[in-house]
Amino acid sequence: MQLSKKLLATLMLSGMAISGVALAGWWNEEWKSRKEVVIDTSVTGADLHEGFADVPVLVRLHTGNFGFFAELAEDGKDLRFALENKTGLKYHIEKFDAVNEMALAWVRMPQLLADTATNQAWMYYGNSSAVDGQEAAATYDTPQSLVYHYREGEEAPQDATAYANHAAASSATVDASGFIGAAAKFDNGNGIRVAASPALELKATDGWTFSTWIRMDQAQTRATVLKAGNVELVIQGEQLSLKSASGAATAAVPLKLATWQAVSVVAQKDSVELYVDGNAAGKAANVFAEGQSDIILGSGFSGWMDETGFARTVRSADWIKFGVRNQSPDFTVVNLGQDESNSAGEGSYIGVILGTVTLDGWVVIAACGVMAVVSWFIMTAKTILVRRATRANREFLEKYRSLDMSGMDAINRDEDPSAEDADIQDSPVLMALFGKKDMYNDSPLYHVYHAAIQEIHRRGQGITTLTPAAINIIKVYMDGALVREMQKLNQSMVILTICIAGGPFLGLLGTVVGVMITFAAIAATGDVNINSIAPGIAAALAATVAGLLVAIPALFGYNYLGSVIKDLSNELHIFTDEFLCQLAEASGADNASRGGH
Numbered sequence: 001m002q003l004s005k006k007l008l009a010t011l012m013l014s015g016m017a018i019s020g021v022a023l024a025g026w027w028n029e030e031w032k033s034r035k036e037v038v039i040d041t042s043v044t045g046a047d048l049h050e051g052f053a054d055v056p057v058l059v060r061l062h063t064g065n066f067g068f069f070a071e072l073a074e075d076g077k078d079l080r081f082a083l084e085n086k087t088g089l090k091y092h093i094e095k096f097d098a099v100n101e102m103a104l105a106w107v108r109m110p111q112l113l114a115d116t117a118t119n120q121a122w123m124y125y126g127n128s129s130a131v132d133g134q135e136a137a138a139t140y141d142t143p144q145s146l147v148y149h150y151r152e153g154e155e156a157p158q159d160a161t162a163y164a165n166h167a168a169a170s171s172a173t174v175d176a177s178g179f180i181g182a183a184a185k186f187d188n189g190n191g192i193r194v195a196a197s198p199a200l201e202l203k204a205t206d207g208w209t210f211s212t213w214i215r216m217d218q219a220q221t222r223a224t225v226l227k228a229g230n231v232e233l234v235i236q237g238e239q240l241s242l243k244s245a246s247g248a249a250t251a252a253v254p255l256k257l258a259t260w261q262a263v264s265v266v267a268q269k270d271s272v273e274l275y276v277d278g279n280a281a282g283k284a285a286n287v288f289a290e291g292q293s294d295i296i297l298g299s300g301f302s303g304w305m306d307e308t309g310f311a312r313t314v315r316s317a318d319w320i321k322f323g324v325r326n327q328s329p330d331f332t333v334v335n336l337g338q339d340e341s342n343s344a345g346e347g348s349y350i351g352v353i354l355g356t357v358t359l360d361g362w363v364v365i366a367a368c369g370v371m372a373v374v375s376w377f378i379m380t381a382k383t384i385l386v387r388r389a390t391r392a393n394r395e396f397l398e399k400y401r402s403l404d405m406s407g408m409d410a411i412n413r414d415e416d417p418s419a420e421d422a423d424i425q426d427s428p429v430l431m432a433l434f435g436k437k438d439m440y441n442d443s444p445l446y447h448v449y450h451a452a453i454q455e456i457h458r459r460g461q462g463i464t465t466l467t468p469a470a471i472n473i474i475k476v477y478m479d480g481a482l483v484r485e486m487q488k489l490n491q492s493m494v495i496l497t498i499c500i501a502g503g504p505f506l507g508l509l510g511t512v513v514g515v516m517i518t519f520a521a522i523a524a525t526g527d528v529n530i531n532s533i534a535p536g537i538a539a540a541l542a543a544t545v546a547g548l549l550v551a552i553p554a555l556f557g558y559n560y561l562g563s564v565i566k567d568l569s570n571e572l573h574i575f576t577d578e579f580l581c582q583l584a585e586a587s588g589a590d591n592a593s594r595g596g597h
Helices: 002-019 317-327 349-356 359-401 428-434 444-458 468-490 493-525 530-587 589-594
Strands: 033-039 052-062 080-082 091-097 102-112 120-125 144-148 173-175 183-187 192-194 208-215 220-228 231-237 239-244 261-267 271-276 279-285 295-299 302-311 334-341
Touching: 033 102, 052 317, 052 334, 052 493, 208 220, 208 317, 220 261, 220 302, 231 261, 239 271, 239 279, 261 317, 295 302, 349 530, 359 444, 359 468, 359 493, 359 530, 444 468, 444 530, 468 530, 493 530
Parallel strands: none
Antiparallel strands: 033 120, 033 334, 052 102, 080 120, 091 102, 144 302, 173 183, 183 302, 192 295, 208 261, 208 302, 220 231, 220 295, 231 239, 261 271, 271 279
């Protein structure tokens, strides 16, 4: 026992070393699994230099990159994020949909540098007893004084920051199909009014930054996306521009219809600057208006708005670009690595694939498993049956050919199968496995021969006195017995053909559905990259593999059994013809027919 424990421990350590699982630095032993989160700042186009501090990063989870939603506690309350040094990270979940297997989480990264290798964190999960660890207010830095996610079920937009700058009035409704989760839908109304508060006070020494995603399907008459202080962000027709009370304005920027675009405004002491999709789009002089005043969003606007934020500081152009590209599905900023376990050396590719299989995939795989077991049972039983039939035929022929014509009816002619086999004699498979093996019962030739002998004796004639008409009747009985024997030999073979043809199609169905779910999840979360697609596609292909594992053995087994059954069929036909010829010769039927009888 002690040796077995040592061997098991050695194998576990070897497996962890091979798979690269580093259990050192595990944040909390109560969490059984974790997944690497790597933030690739190189694809954002931002020049980080000394890096960013306290950046909220969007992490999208879906069936394409995370296959363990079933292991998560209710509402994902066991999700945790931590650095390699075990420092816990502040986070909150904007949306968690266990049914459709998708989640949107915002994680505060204390530092982001240009080197991708240093921008690493871990997502922990798999603790059913965990309490909810979300801290939405702590996810954002101090200057961030307003964040609206526009969650479903909110009567008015609720501020996710610690300042609780909830909307004082809103004519917008919540549309579940937003850019990131749900979005606010505007219909030419008064929009959203955010009441003045100390947290939103405008100061020239600090400046301010506004950001949001907008979408419109039609040209606007005159829509105000933002009004803060003396700065107004306006859409006229399909043109976006910044205007200030001093009369200065940026050049109009054309927007795209039916397309989500990021819009940001940065106000400083003497200027305002406009950004579209993370790129500078215009700048105008401005006389900064200090003090507290209401902020208006979407007045007269017809369209959608999502992820709206307001910060009492000047965010840099690189900060804005990083935020846009992190949230956009067109860039792969956040990459999720393999899942690891603190109880065993996980990290196997097979384990990752099986862990990502969705419920519909498991249904197909289970169906293929049932088909495989049935086909293997049939192939095993039929192989035993045909081998016994071949051997019994050989033994019967040896006995048959040792007799002369007068003793042709001496081979167990009146014996019937044992009463013990009465319940299973109609099933050749069960007879092959469990029936008694005497009286040449396994020989199809014997059964055809026995049918002929029984008819001869029923007629009360000797072999040498049979008429041509009697021989023809005997031939009919032998043909009937031959057909029944062939039916027994071919029984259940159709199931193998179903497995051969149906297995791959069933597997393909599982793959197509799995791919559809993967792309639907990607569309819902907006996470488009090879790392998000690959696990889901690999898991979907597992269904096709299951179908092929059904079909390939069944194909080989069917071809082998078909060839043996064909040989047995040929033997039956040859024996029938040979037996009838011997009867005709022994009875003198040919001479009788030539003599006019």
